[in-house]
Amino acid sequence: MAPPIYSHLQITTDQACSLSEIHFGIVGAAIPLAGEVDFNFRIKTSDELSYILKVSRPGMDYDYVDFQLKILLHLVGETSELTVPKIILNKEGNPYSTFTDHFGEVRLVRMLSWIDGRLWSTVHPIKDELLYSLGKAGGEITMALQSFHHPFAKRAFEWDIDQALWIENYFHLFDSDQNIIVSHFLKKFIAQKNHLGQLRKSVIHNDTNDNNILVSDKSTHPEVVSIIDFGDAVYTSTINDLAISIAYAVMEKPDPLAASLHIVKGYHKKFVLQDAELKVLHLLVAMRLIISVTKSARNKIAEPNNEYLLISEKPAWALLRQWIDVDEHLAYYSFRNACGMIPHPNQSSFNIWAKDHPFGISDLFPTTGITEASHIDMSVGSTWLGHRVDFTDNDLMACRISAWTKKHPDTMVVNGYLETRPFYSTNAYRKEGNHGPLYRTAHLGVDFWLDGHTPLFAPLDGVVFSIYNNDQDKDYGPTIILKHKFGTEKSFFTLYGHLSKSSLVTVSVGQSITKGQHFGSIGQADENGNWSPHLHFQIILDMLGNIHDFPGVAFPSEIDIWKSICPDPNIFLTQQALLPKDQLQQTELIQYRTNHLSGSLSLSYAEPLHIVRGEGAYLIDKTGRRYLDTVNNVAHVGHEHPRVVKAGQAQMALLNTNTRYLHASINQLAESLLSTLPPELCVVHFVNSGSEANELALRMAYNFTGQHDMLAFEVGYHGNTNACIGVSSYKFDGKGGKGKPKETHLVPLPDTYRGIYRGTECGLKYAAHVEAILQQLASEGKKIAGFIHESIISCGGQIELPYGFLSNAYQSIRDAGGLCIADEVQTGCGRLGSHWWAFEQHGVIPDIVTIGKPLGNGHPLAAVVCTRAVADRFANGMEFFNTFGGNPVSCAIGIEVLKVVREEGLMQNALTIGNVILSDLKMIQDEFPIIGDVRGAGLFLGFELTDENLCPLEKQSTYLANRMRTMGVLMSTDGPDHNVLKIKPPMVFNHENADELITRLRQVFREDAMQDG
């Protein structure tokens, strides 16, 4: 309710304090609170107790006051999980007092207990669990009020959905677009009058808006703790209360229906809903919104300057615009599903009928003479489908299908029901869900793969419902839909897609068809735009208002509903279309890992991902959801880059052996690699991993100098072999580490943001530590083997070396007789954009460079490149044999990777996109000061979360990475304090990807959990 607010009625905080003391004997400070009817104050006493003081407007209806008080009294002890405000009696033991204000008006004053919590309107984000909790809270109140009766409850009230017809008089307040929406729902409301009249009735809260719901304090799992303000309670259809909760709580959600289902589920848990109620719930949500916007439109005229009154108008209209696009039947089935019912009410009876009317391949395609089905896996993770460039090549796929058919002449490939397919994992099938993007990948029909022009025969009696030449959508071709009757008065549809053009005239709409009648034929590939002729066969229990066509794929998150609307065609089929065998559940995969793989293997994210495919900057999970990968610098030129894949496949088909035979590829790769390096670095050794490369580099340094003492950075990481762990402070100083070996000497992490020296000028100060270590060793009579370092320290938290550090450090090391080893495992192959190798940024030339991750684009390929002098001393007679290192397959892959970097201009791309991300991050740093530092170069970036005292915020960083994963962006944290978010994506990361990253970051930074810094 929103009556006008007159300033002379206002109560000051001083007045509130004295009213509290005079009438209730409670002394405390008064803090004004929002309120539409009453003037509300929080009274806070010196011993930290709180109460709510409510002062009425003049002319209070005592029946109304009594009604509200009785509700509160009734609720005491009736709710188990919710706290309900208690009435505090006045000094005389009455639930309220009256007083006369300065204008001689009698006012009423009441006191209620205070409930700790924050208003729903201040909580961000509203997660699914909280929606569920709201549902439970609403259900609990509804349940508790079932036995409540009061004469005032049966009042005339505009906010009561049952009485919504008053809005008919206000159509003139809306523009034409708004009118379409209002009249659409109003017509349905009028048409449903009888149905609505028969629904259960009771007193309901009737106003669970954002400011009447209290949520527990900031925790990872906030819950609704109370629903307050029963001022709008009314006797009406019970289901209206749920409709109202939904109407407010799903505003501003990209997918309001999906959000509403959590509320329905929670509500049903506490108060069992009836089918008749669920049937109209979608309509009732709309009606509440329409009441709200009509009242706003009217109030706008009465009080044009009162913004409070208009507060929910915009989001209410926005939701109405979304809600009208939600099919009411789909909503009904979804609500049923949320309540644990079978989504489509006819599904069980259909299943029984269908089992009695089986048919098979020989009924549909008798001319083929085929009676057996075989199966090809076309799911997202199918190795038969292979790369996108393969399965989008129509000629190639037609060839492959036909080769299969030739090999299995007595069978027909039948597949696809509920298969999640990679064809649909593209932007054309994408929508914004409540947690990032979703893809409509789950196939709702069965496909029969066979020759074009094969005649098609009706498997059941029916009537031609529609014939449609779907030539706008090249992927579909002509479609015929037949309608069939079953049981008494029930019907279902069978859809036949990818037909030939000639099928358009074989039969006509409305024509009766008998089982076994020829009514169309399969389209040739060029007629239906597919790789290979096939029939898409789908069963549909409800056309959901569609006439010619019907969605053939659904969002996996909605699959329970869609598989009920489109039941499994296998129920009819005598030859079953098998599902791919590999349908292992996530839990089974985790269980096996736990039991049989090393406990020291970790999984990323609180909710681990099951990835089955990679494409460019994306990883794709087994449901076909794409995740933007900002972490994986191994997939240097993009996940499964088609040229790299082909190069590896081609060489693998020909030869893979060790380096003891002559082969051109090892020379070519060496040549290609050396052309990116200074001429001093001229000898290559191929190995299989970054660790192996560093192990070999260390061995070379030991061998060259005859020494074992090495300098390395604090928090540095160089690999998992014994020697590498020995120079990796990240490991030996980390969890499970045994501390520094005596031959390792640590240089402080040259962190210019939070390190021991800060600012841009501190390079020399850090370099002085190198010199100090060397002097200390010299004083002990020791010499060194060398210094191993990254030029941007990755595990250390993307720490860029300060200017002047490396050149001075190199000088000192060399003066002491040591070698300089640059570990380019993370930073190499052009990632920084400006240079091929990160050491080049500092104008130095190492004695040894180690290269790993990016060189093989995910294939195990690494290299050690050194000077002639180092190489010659290493080749002391002992053979350097490496079974796999430098094999032709690895080399073919490495050659292609370097070619792609060059030919696709990926270094330039890294520079351009890296700079865009850097500047965007710096921009949002102003908006979100929790971002303490932004750093890096090219596509090797990082940002650090700190509070105002530069203290690291690990909790927020972990939250951010996990939330970003939920929103479809993969990020990882690192650094000694786990508060640095690393950005080192595949080098094909483009502008659109950068925008997506920044947009999602902004979204998550706005969330409550990120504001705690």
Ligand SMILES: Cc1ncc(COP(=O)(O)O)c(C=O)c1O
């Ligand atoms: C800087 C650096 N060096 C070496 C390695 C070891 O490489 P790999 O895991 O290929 O053995 C890593 C791995 O993360 C690394 O980050």
